[in-house]
């Protein structure tokens with residue numbers, strides 16, 4: 443491979459990028475974007491890297507979620523000295539949480555260096571716990587990797603104190619597969635894997651020209667292809683500047699979980715305070731929470747606020763709008779205390795098999811994995827109320843209706859929530875009230891309008907799970923403009 447003579451590298455190419463955690467359907471892959479410019483410099487000794495990825499929708503279909511955007515979007519990600527930040531021009535930006543809600547961006551980006559062929563070899567040589575096995579590859583078809591019948595060596599070590607990194611060296615002494623696992627609120631220990639093929643020599647160094655990335659285990663879920671770069675050029679040992687660490691990044695306090703609630707109707711509260719909101723609805727003997735976003739920390743804060751606003755009533759139902767990671771990552775906390783999860787019927791299988799699996803999550807165990815509460819973990823079938831037509835939660839006086847959404851490009855398995863007496867509609871990711879309408883959101887807003895009409899819903903107020911509350915009048919005005 444030539445690793446001993448390699449201190450730094452600069453690669454460039456083109457390819458595609460998959461939006462992890464934002465699939466259109468659960469048996470489909472991550473939604474893709476075209477990467478029309480890609481470059482990355484890595485300083486192996488400093489464990490520093492800068493990646494510039496310029497993406498656009500290109501010819502890929504406008505389905506799924508993530509960051510819908512108009513035109514080109516340049517993403518610059520840096521890691522240096524154990525800190526991670528993004529750049530927009532000269533502006534330093536703290537990386538958003540996104541789907542990487544269980545692992546720090548700094549860890550993830552350092553792993554992304556350790557998963558490169560030469561980064562892996564250097565770290566394996568320096569590791570004090572590396573072990574190896576020699577094994578034949580029996581399978582004939584192996585995703586373009588070693589042919590059946592050949593011997594490979596798999597080397598395994600611990601990186602950054604806790605992550606298992608495994609690399610496969612084939613019978614031509616080339617690294618063809620490097621794998622690790624990162625904690626994720628939905629997947630648990632989530633597979634993060636690089637596959638390397640079509641090696642070429644650049645100044646005496648062997649380097650793959652196809653870099654194919656997986657995030658998410660194909661055994662658990664078909665969605666796993668997260669990036670592929672076709673390398674056009676490799677510069678060996680370029681001068682890499684010291685990226686330093688911007689002061690605002692080094693001194694930034696850890697992200698806090700804030701809760702800020704506001705009564706939007708009698709017995710109905712919007713619980714905001716972060717990027718994703720929940721809605722509390724009080725019934726006679728119980729309460730219902732709409733949406734358990736992000737992660738367990740968010741859920742614990744929202745559950746505490748629910749107990750403050752409505753003391754002494756159990757959270758019998760938690761309604762989940764859709765399966766995207768940022769909207770489903772907090773569900774397990776409710777499950778661990780016995781709530782029913784009301785979601786689109788199409789999400790049931792994935793939730794039973796993956797998200798609600800009660801077993802070990804070794805990298806970041808949550809309550810469900812740690813305490814394995816018998817009353818919830820042993821319930822089969824799982825306490826999921828699948829919605830494929832109108833589903834009603836009622837105590838005889840108040841009513842909350844859950845409706846599946848039809849024709850939605852964001853995801854096929856979405857529900858909206860309607861309070862008919864209060865004339866409130868709750869939605870996620872289709873309409874954001876109280877902020878300027880971005881043109882790329884109009885198709886989703888029109889889909890929401892069509893569903894309101896199809897279902898004959900009487901709506902006066904929109905409570906939106908990413909933004910503000912607003913009137914139906916404003917909504918109709920926005921889609922008419």
Ligand SMILES: [Zn+2]
Nearest residue numbers: 507508766871
């Ligand atoms: Zn979404």
Ligand SMILES: [Zn+2]
Nearest residue numbers: 768870871908
């Ligand atoms: Zn969202």
